[in-house]
Amino acid sequence: MENVKVTVEAKDNCVRVLDVEVPAEEVNKQIEELLEETKSTATVPGFRTGRAPRRVLERRFGKRVRETAIDGAVAESYEEALKSQELTAIADPDIQDVSFEENEPLKYRAVIEVSPRVVELDEYKGLVLERGVRELTDADVERVLENTREAHAVYVPRDAKAAADGDLIVIDYQGAIEGEPFEGGEGENVTLVLGGRGFFPQFNEALRGLVPESESEVKVTFPEDYDRKDLAGREAVFSVKVKEVKERVVPALDSEFAKEAGSCDTVEEFKKRIREQLETTERNRGEAHVRGQAASKIAESSTFELPQSAIEHVAQEILEEKVRELHQAGVAEKDIRENEDKLREGCIRDAEESLKIACLEQEIAKREELTVTDEEVEQEKADLKETAGVKAETVDSYFDVPDLVERYRLRMLRRKALDLVVEAARIKDVPVAAEEPTEPQQGDEGGSDAEQTAE
DSSP states (O other): OOSOEEEEEEOSTTEEEEEEEEOHHHHHHHHHHHHHHHHHHOOOTTSOTTOOOHHHHHHHHHHHHHHHHHHHHHHHHHHHHHHHHTOOBSSOOEEEEEEOOTTSOEEEEEEEEBOOEEEEOOOOSSOEEEEEEOOOOHHHHHHHHHHHHHHTOEEEEOTTSOOOTTOEEEEEEEEEETTEEEEEEEEEEEEEETTSSSSOHHHHHHHTTOOTTOEEEEEEEOOTTOSSTTTTTOEEEEEEEEEEEEEEEOOOSSHHHHHHHHSOSSHHHHHHHHHHHHHHHHHHHHHHHHHHHHHHHHHHHSEEEOOHHHHHHHHHHHHHHHHHHHHHTTOOHHHHHHTHHHHHHHHHHHHHHHHHHHHHHHHHHHHTTOOOOHHHHHHHHHHHHHHSOOOHHHHHHHHTSHHHHHHHHHHHHHHHHHHHHHHTSEEEEEEOOOOOOOOOOTTOOOOOOOOOSOO
């Protein structure tokens, strides 16, 4: 479409207002083409197909043809307007004030939100950064070794021995309120650990000291704020039968354990592997901190335009992930709801930071003319299969989707940009206070670039 006139006005937070004019002849040309198409296919009483006079066609189909032509001209000119102004909209436009009068150009206004952008990027080379360094000790290795033993503990029957804290017991129970059973008040082969979380404290008190095949009655008073209103504040009596009592046994620290837990022949070899993994984890944690520090420093001293819709979208994704984590940690739904506003505020701040970092990385990549080649993408695929523990077919299916490949390519480009910043920085190693190190994962290569959701 030719001779489209566009004026652009910048509003707050990436909002742009485009006033667009399309020459009348361009719209009239589309009207004529549509009328010809209509003439060749329309059925008009009294005329053979394709033989209806122009005036009849205009009277019968003119309004619809005109509206269709205007809609087409708006759509086509809008794309042309974005291209001519080098703008990228992140959502559908709000088209306003469309007018097309005889012998006048088609006019309309398009209100859009454009991609987040860096308004002013501060210096990103020669940054002074600190890398925390912590020397690992034998105590760190021993701590991980003991945690590993605890993780490989098994439960074995205690026979006739009385149940104690830490034991796993298997019970059947039937509850009643005022002598009447209630919905959800019964269970069979239910397992619980004495002294642990779950069930009511009264259960722990009543079941301590019992042996298999013994029975007991347990009185429980439901909390006033209990989720089920029909039970809140009421007392229930549970008839409980203990079916099994199992004792938790931690494996001995010997070569058999080293082989099972660490695929090592001896305990000393297992300790050496743990130390190596801890060193890798600590090193990668330090590098990740440097990268995060670099991105945050540049973001703090640069200025950005961030569309509100993008902030809200990313914040919602972060919030949903945090809520999932809280559920998995056993936090009550009621407590999550009570703190949702505070959670959301934090997620908005995280979203803004995420978007800023994504913008500055892409801007640096642009200024430095960085690219990601097809060969580098193929190497990334191979690395994922080899080091990330992802099935080869899963990786292949992901990289078979063009949109996903482009998103991953962009992530790689942003990683390259931050690599450049870190390589050009002056990094000072700073001793950090001793603390419990991150547990290494078997085969962990340590750390990965967190996926930003700003693409």
